[in-house]
Amino acid sequence: MTTATRTTTAILEVADLSVSFETESGKVSAVDHVSLDLAAGEIVGVVGESGCGKSVTAMSLAGLLPRTARVSGSARLRGTELIGAPETELRRVRGKEIAYIFQEPMTSLNPVLTVGRQIGEVLQVHERLSRKQARARAVELLALVGIPSPATRVDNYPHQLSGGMRQRVMIAMAVACNPTVLVADEPTTALDVTVQAGILEVLRDLRDRLGTSILVITHDLGVIADIADRVVVMYAGRVVERAPVHELFARPHHHYTTGLLNASPTPGRHAGTERLQEIPGLVPVLTTQPDACTFADRCPAASDRCRGEAPPLGTLGPAHLVACWHPVQEADR
Amino acid sequence: MTDALEIEDLRMHFGPVRAVDGVSLTVPRGGVTALVGESGSGKSTVGRCVVRLLKPTSGVVRIGGVDVTGLSRRQLRPHRGQVSIVFQDPAGSLDPRMLVGDVVAEPLRLSERRLSRRDRQQRVATSLGQVGLREEVARRYPHELSGGQRQRVSIARALISKPALLIADEPTSALDVSVQASVLNLLADLQRDIGFACLFITHNLSAVEYLADEIAVMYLGQLMEKGPREQIFARPAHPYTQALLAAAPVADPVRQRARTPVLLGDDLPSALDPPSGCRFRTRCPLAFDKCAAEVPPQVPIGTGEAACHLVGADGTRPDVRAGAQG
Numbered sequence: 117m118t119t120a121t122r123t124t125t126a127i128l129e130v131a132d133l134s135v136s137f138e139t140e141s142g143k144v145s146a147v148d149h150v151s152l153d154l155a156a157g158e159i160v161g162v163v164g165e166s167g168c169g170k171s172v173t174a175m176s177l178a179g180l181l182p183r184t185a186r187v188s189g190s191a192r193l194r195g196t197e198l199i200g201a202p203e204t205e206l207r208r209v210r211g212k213e214i215a216y217i218f219q220e221p222m223t224s225l226n227p228v229l230t231v232g233r234q235i236g237e238v239l240q241v242h243e244r245l246s247r248k249q250a251r252a253r254a255v256e257l258l259a260l261v262g263i264p265s266p267a268t269r270v271d272n273y274p275h276q277l278s279g280g281m282r283q284r285v286m287i288a289m290a291v292a293c294n295p296t297v298l299v300a301d302e303p304t305t306a307l308d309v310t311v312q313a314g315i316l317e318v319l320r321d322l323r324d325r326l327g328t329s330i331l332v333i334t335h336d337l338g339v340i341a342d343i344a345d346r347v348v349v350m351y352a353g354r355v356v357e358r359a360p361v362h363e364l365f366a367r368p369h370h371h372y373t374t375g376l377l378n379a380s381p382t383p384g385r386h387a388g389t390e391r392l393q394e395i396p397g398l399v400p401v402l403t404t405q406p407d408a409c410t411f412a413d414r415c416p417a418a419s420d421r422c423r424g425e426a427p428p429l430g431t432l433g434p435a436h437l438v439a440c441w442h443p444v445q446e447a448d449r
Numbered sequence: 450m451t452d453a454l455e456i457e458d459l460r461m462h463f464g465p466v467r468a469v470d471g472v473s474l475t476v477p478r479g480g481v482t483a484l485v486g487e488s489g490s491g492k493s494t495v496g497r498c499v500v501r502l503l504k505p506t507s508g509v510v511r512i513g514g515v516d517v518t519g520l521s522r523r524q525l526r527p528h529r530g531q532v533s534i535v536f537q538d539p540a541g542s543l544d545p546r547m548l549v550g551d552v553v554a555e556p557l558r559l560s561e562r563r564l565s566r567r568d569r570q571q572r573v574a575t576s577l578g579q580v581g582l583r584e585e586v587a588r589r590y591p592h593e594l595s596g597g598q599r600q601r602v603s604i605a606r607a608l609i610s611k612p613a614l615l616i617a618d619e620p621t622s623a624l625d626v627s628v629q630a631s632v633l634n635l636l637a638d639l640q641r642d643i644g645f646a647c648l649f650i651t652h653n654l655s656a657v658e659y660l661a662d663e664i665a666v667m668y669l670g671q672l673m674e675k676g677p678r679e680q681i682f683a684r685p686a687h688p689y690t691q692a693l694l695a696a697a698p699v700a701d702p703v704r705q706r707a708r709t710p711v712l713l714g715d716d717l718p719s720a721l722d723p724p725s726g727c728r729f730r731t732r733c734p735l736a737f738d739k740c741a742a743e744v745p746p747q748v749p750i751g752t753g754e755a756a757c758h759l760v761g762a763d764g765t766r767p768d769v770r771a772g773a774q775g
């Protein structure tokens with residue numbers, strides 16, 4: 117059923133990806149049979165709250181998880197299998213085929229190297245450029261991500277830059293080798309809203325100019341509404357809904373998606389209403405993935421079936437998939 | 450009747466860093482004023498000055514009409530029960546080695562020292578009940594609770610001394626969306642039922658839309674604009690307020706993609722060396738010569754006021770979108 121919408125142009129295809137961790141207090145299941153795909157030049161948003169497995173999914177693609185992680189399933193990048201690939205293969209892939217930017221740019225940058233050196237390092241390793249060529253290319257990259265006076269900024273240390281500038285530097289480093297896929301894990305969460313808008317603009321611009329496919333991981337439905345072409349909603353390690361962005365916001369079918377939408381404070385959306393809608397209960401921490409809907413305990417529509425049988429990700433419309441026995445209907449919205 | 454909180458020309462300088470540089474605002478009794486600003490604006494420093502975690506460099510802080518600015522620790526003690534604070538990160542503001550019940554009861558040791566053990570336990574149970582937690586939670590440790598529950602514990606602790614004023618410093622920013630909604634609802638309910646005044650400090654304008662009566666917008670240590678909530682949302686006067694509203698993405702792809710983007714530069718000036726004239730001018734798409742030369746005074750507009758040379762006494766307002774295309 118999950119293959120129904122898979123496009124032939126998919127650059128990245130993740131199928132039945134599962135990740136669990138061995139911890140001191142036993143096994144924790146973080147990701148359970150996640151399937152998603154990313155087409156050339158597409159921006160796919162993965163949205164969910166903390167602990168839903170969105171970052172673990174992203175990290176597992178390039179083998180960035182700690183050794184305690186048990187990963188199974190498949191992730192193919194232009195036909196190359198990444199899950200279980202040898203380290204030498206992954207090293208070739210990282211940076212050149214798949215690159216990452218993370219939430220906190222200050223902790224991802226080396227404080228004692230200039231940004232030019234750090235961007236250049238990527239180019240010297242992957243593209244075998246000389247130091248001088250790498251520096252010149254670094255200046256171009258800084259200009260590409262919208263940093264004013266890049267020729268001066270290239271000699272700055274990270275502490276001399278604002279948070280937004282640092283994130284732009286991270287993006288410059290990530291796209292230095294023109295990767296096929298860019299994974300942006302909460303790229304604007306640590307930034308102020310007035311700065312966030314600029315970073316999202318850079319990502320959109322990269323897609324338009326370089327054709328980069330982008331996987332944006334976020335907890336913020338506003339970011340999704342702004343930038344994503346398609347959306348994957350995750351809850352407790354599973355994909356609960358997948359749809360093109362306009363379809364998802366206009367016709368959400370999973371009760372968790374509607375819950376998230378109603379809980380988000382958005383100017384205008386709550387005009388006339390006094391309260392935000394709450395989702396009762398808590399996100400479960402799962403040691404094993406039960407054969408049940410993991411949202412059942414918090415769901416207004418849950419039935420016995422939901423507690424006894426996990427709903428598969430089924431097709432509800434063109435390219436719209438939902439894992440729910442009792443999807444939200446038009447009349448309920 | 451005196452206001453629950455009056456701040457007059459508050460300044461807090463850390464050496465050369467002018468974190469707060471001349472802020473005046475009031476919170477009426479039983480009212481909610483939101484203090485909105487981005488990181489580095491000095492909004493939290495204002496809150497810390499009010500509860501006297503910091504001693505202001507100059508200016509006046511009056512709580513319930515009493516000037517507490519110059520009071521010593523001892524002199525301050527009778528007033529401590531009047532004002533409480535809830536911080537952003539509940540994991541960091543609850544002592545991990547104390548039971549929740551002791552955490553919540555602690556303010557009473559200061560404000561109502563003669564309370565019997567039994568009465569104190571009763572008060573803790575009531576306070577936990579108010580924030581929607583069961584009494585048994587009192588015998589647990591903070592680490593056994595979820596983020597949302599911990600923040601409820603912080604609120605219970607803050608309210609146990611029945612303060613007239615609550616400072617809520619980004620109380621929901623560390624929480625997930627679904628949990629954030631329940632904590633915001635809880636604060637709104639408690640505020641309405643108990644009637645304490647609240648200074649709600651946040652970076653998120655949309656979080657205060659249905660909570661605040663008044664909104665004050667801060668940038669780099671100074672107030673850019675303040676006014677009633679409806680006015681700030683419907684007719685923001687200051688270019689910075691307009692930019693803040695325009696920048697917060699709306700969770701609706703149709704509306705979000707139809708909006709005119711307002712892109713400000715990333716380069717936030719430092720409070721060490723703030724720009725001359727208007728502090729926002731280096732990022733303001735509408736800035737002109739006068740903005741660098743003269744500090745804009747607060748001009749009344751509607752029932753609020755804004756500090757911008759482009760705001761006219763006759764009610765004319767600039768439009769930041771006009772200057773920020775592309």
